[in-house]
Amino acid sequence: MKNMIPRDDRVSTAYWTNAIEVLTRSVEEFRPFSHRFRAEDVRAGIIRTTANFDNALFLLGARYSAGHPASELADDVASVVTIWETWNQYAAQSADGFPLDPLTFDDKPPYYYALWLSSVARCVGVDPDVRVRMIEIVTAGGGADPVLGTLLGIEPVRDSVWHKRPFQNLLTAAVGEPARAEAALLRYVQAWEKNISFIWWAPALKAVQGDQFETYFGYWAWEAAGLVVARGLDDTALRASPYYPADLVDGMQDR
Structure with missing residues (x-):
């Protein structure tokens, strides 16, 4: 991590070094099962x-x-898209005493993860085939609402947001006229930490004691950046928020 300046200084540089080492090792260790369906060992x-x-x-x-x-x-x-696809393949199979539910948007976390992935993809750009696969997992999850539709550039299958609480402001940001959209997005970002409190890792920062990885990976309102890029909104008011990943937007504008 030489010559890199952390974007999140809530923890030490050494913490980020350890986090990336631990997470990279874990992803690679489980890759043979998570990035390819293994019918011979479903459990x-x-x-x-x-x-x-x-x-x-x-x-x-x-x-x-x-x-x-x-x-x-x-x-x-x-990588996450591949794992999502594999998850759904395993969910379609039966493992004795070890069932797995598919990832659907009836539950808030999968919906939020779809927002996260779609937003980062919109900001940094992904290969066309990855975008197609993202659309496929969104379809399998229940289909795009107007927020996901805006992020992915596809027609939504429903008019309402999947979960009014806490995502109603994102709906306005996705479909409202610019001034209303920008105001709604600001309200969403200002309440962002509360908005994602339903996810199990939300309080992870509180568990950090030193330089060893403790689940915390940073707090970022990816979905705000994604909607700014997708709609060309003015994000001046958002930039004061510690949760807003401004350089994702800046990088998109530079390309």
Whole structure:
């Protein structure tokens, strides 16, 4: 991590170094099961794939927090998409005494993860085939609402946001006229930490004691940056927020 300045200084540079080492090692250890469906050992595949889903998402976040170039996140997006696909393959199979539910947007966390991936992809750019695969997992999850539709550039299958609480302001940001959209997005970002409190890792920063990785991978409102880029909104008011990943937007404007 030489010559890199962390974007998140809530923890030490040494913490980010350790986080990336731990998460990279974990992703690679479980990759044979999480990045390819293993019909011969569904139980082991389920265990490793569910673990690696979090590992790969956290690695994406930790890389950004540590100061890695935003362009590197495209590979992490593709990795998570692959794991999501594998998860759904395992969910379609039966493992004795070890069932796995598919990732659907009836639950808030999968919906939020879809927002996260779609937003980063919109900001950093991904290969066309990765975008197509993202659309496929969104379809499998229940289909795009107007927020996901705006981020992915596709027609939504419903008019309402998947979860009014806490995402109603994102709906306004996705479809409202610019002034209303910008105001709604500011309200969302100002309440961001409360908005994502339903996810199990939300209080992770409180567990950090030193330089060893403790689940915390950075707090970033990826979805805000994604909507700014997708709609060309003015993000001046958002830039004061510690949760707003401004250089994702800046990098998109520079390309």
